[in-house]
Amino acid sequence: MMLKKTNYMMLKKTNYQKSEALLARASQVLAGGVASEFRKYNHPHAIFYTHGEGTRVYDVDGNAYLDFTLSQGPLIVGHSHPHVLAEVEAYSRQGQLYAGQHIKEIELAEKLNQLIPSAELMRFCLDGSEAVQTAFRVARSKTGKNKFLRFEGHYHGWLDNVAWGISTPSVEALGDEENPKVFPWSAGLSSNSREDFITLSWNDLDLVERVVAERHNELAAIITEPVMCNNGCIVPNEGFLQGLRTVCDRYGIALIFDEVITGFRLGLGGAQRYYNILPDLSIFAKAIASGYPISAIVGKREWMEEIVSARVIHAGTMNTSTPTVAAALATIDVLERDPDTYDRMFRLGRRLMDGLRTAAQTAGQNLFVQGTGPMFNTSFTALPDIRNYRDTLQTDKAKLKQFIAGLHDRGIRVIGRGLWYISAVHTEDDIEQAIKVAAEVLKEID
Ligand SMILES: Cc1ncc(COP(=O)(O)O)c(C=O)c1O
Known part of the structure; x- marks a missing residue:
């Protein structure tokens, strides 16, 4: 049973019990319980999903997520177009x-x-x-x-x-x-x-x-x-x-x-x-x-x-x-x-990037947001800029983990290394929702 969009986004999701049980079952027959190494690193462990539609993806515990992973990139027109x-x-x-x-x-x-x-x-x-x-x-x-x-x-x-x-x-x-x-x-x-x-x-x-x-x-x-x-x-x-x-x-x-x-x-x-x-x-x-x-x-x-x-x-x-x-x-x-598709993806991505920067400033967090719009990355660092892999190694991975987990627990799904993807079906409401939730999380993390 799907929760209504207006309600579920406001709920803090902390219940992953069914996924946990399925992971234990899967681990008996699937090596490590998963089909690709990266799936192990979901928060708080590999999650089992039931369906996806547009910008939303749903798991076996009834949690709904506004999805910015887009399945590590492929779902550029959203789930189940x-x-x-x-x-x-x-x-x-x-x-x-x-x-x-x-x-x-x-x-x-x-x-x-x-x-x-x-x-x-x-x-x-x-x-x-x-x-x-x-x-x-x-x-x-x-x-x-x-x-x-x-x-x-x-x-x-x-x-x-x-x-x-x-x-x-x-x-x-x-x-x-x-x-x-x-x-x-x-x-x-x-x-x-x-x-x-x-x-x-x-x-x-x-x-x-x-x-x-x-x-x-x-x-x-x-x-x-x-x-x-x-x-x-x-x-x-x-x-x-x-x-x-x-x-x-x-x-x-x-x-x-x-x-x-x-x-x-x-x-x-x-x-x-x-x-x-x-x-x-x-x-x-x-x-x-x-x-x-x-x-x-x-x-x-x-x-x-x-x-x-x-x-x-x-x-x-x-x-x-x-x-x-x-x-x-x-x-x-x-x-x-739609001839506006790419302009819109860039516009929405940049709006989200700006919103995250402002929320971080308000919360006093050293969040660094960089990218083009349709894809961008968030990390925590005191460095003024990140120009190569060596710079990325100096970012605060523990804080990033808290940020991604906090978003996930509130129904915003982002790739664990801090990467966000925008699809052709994300809306302005989706973007404002993500900014609002991120602002709450940024205030809470150490
Ligand atoms: C830049 C880049 N090249 C190659 C690959 C490998 O592609 P695949 O996972 O489809 O084998 C990836 C996967 O994430 C990638 O990001």
């Missing part, structure tokens, strides 16, 4: 998977080709992690070189050669910026995976230029999140992305934009249209299909020729199943229908 569901149902009723091609996947590729500046050719996969690895394979094949350069704190999926550089005991442990220490995120990584990459601090073009000048003979690619969304929500310094483009051109290195978050969030053309920089290869996933498993590796023809010629093999039994393709096309329909 009727147009998406109708298209998925209609198209998958005709058949689900053919071990062959179908017409709508051409339509989807044609659409992405119009929307994304560098998407001359593409291939579809199931998720971001897979598409990232496909991009590395293409870059290695074309350049004949092996390593990629990546940046501290950027997340490119959970597979071996990228499961490094995202967890660190302390900022001191990272050492010298030119030759930083890198820590594995997981046990069991192939020892060879450490040979695949070099790591540098982000947003420092001089550093990149110096290191690449020395090591370009080893480098097939530079991969970057165009906005660093996995630690903070840090926009690139003026000229940084253009500088990467120039360095890559100078030495014949692939520039890979990992647009798994920025894709469809900064606009339908991703960060590459927003910042007007053309990468050679890029990855789109998450928001392109409202929670259905499809991703795309897109790129300039001269790079994607590696796949056309079958020098690079890319495959997958489950690729372009009909529900995923229908979901992507329907998501684009919804986002394109």
Whole structure:
């Protein structure tokens, strides 16, 4: 039974008993009780949900949440969008998977080709992690070189050669910026995976230029999140992305934009249209299909020729199943229908960012809010600015945990590391509600 919107938002939610019991049951048969490591870190433990609708998601204990996680990004048109569901149902009723091609996947590729500046050719996969690895394979094949350069704190999926550089005991442990220490995120990584990459601090073009000048003979690619969304929500310094483009051109290195978050969030053309920089290869996933498993590796023809010629093999039994393709096309329909969609997402996001800053000032809290609007991050810090991973390591994680837990207990769901996403269906009322609740929480935390 759903509580009425006006009532439930005012209630403090402290009851997670049914989720707790289900977690105990799940742990008997699901390793750790969950299907993805990050789900363990919900507040106060993994939560079990019953349904979602628009900007609301509901759990088994009857708690309702105004959702700013959007399922870690994918739900850009909200939960259970009727147009998406109708298209998925209609198209998958005709058949689900053919071990062959179908017409709508051409339509989807044609659409992405119009929307994304560098998407001359593409291939579809199931998720971001897979598409990232496909991009590395293409870059290695074309350049004949092996390593990629990546940046501290950027997340490119959970597979071996990228499961490094995202967890660190302390900022001191990272050492010298030119030759930083890198820590594995997981046990069991192939020892060879450490040979695949070099790591540098982000947003420092001089550093990149110096290191690449020395090591370009080893480098097939530079991969970057165009906005660093996995630690903070840090926009690139003026000229940084253009500088990467120039360095890559100078030495014949692939520039890979990992647009798994920025894709469809900064606009339908991703960060590459927003910042007007053309990468050679890029990855789109998450928001392109409202929670259905499809991703795309897109790129300039001269790079994607590696796949056309079958020098690079890319495959997958489950690729372009009909529900995923229908979901992507329907998501684009919804986002394109109203020409104000993106302006509104930016407007609402910025209103929320401003409201949180004002509430923090009133409460005397050192909350730092940064981002673009459709996605932004909240952290607690005395630093005047946060420009890279090393800065994020110095924020007050214990206070952030209290803030996120306090919001959650009052029906506002935000990603645990402080990231907020705005969807095309959030309303001004949603934003004002979130500000009001955040103001209460900020007054209460230590
Ligand atoms: C920037 C970025 N790249 C890659 C990935 C991996 O994508 P997936 O979880 O779909 O494998 C993520 C996931 O959060 C991401 O944020």
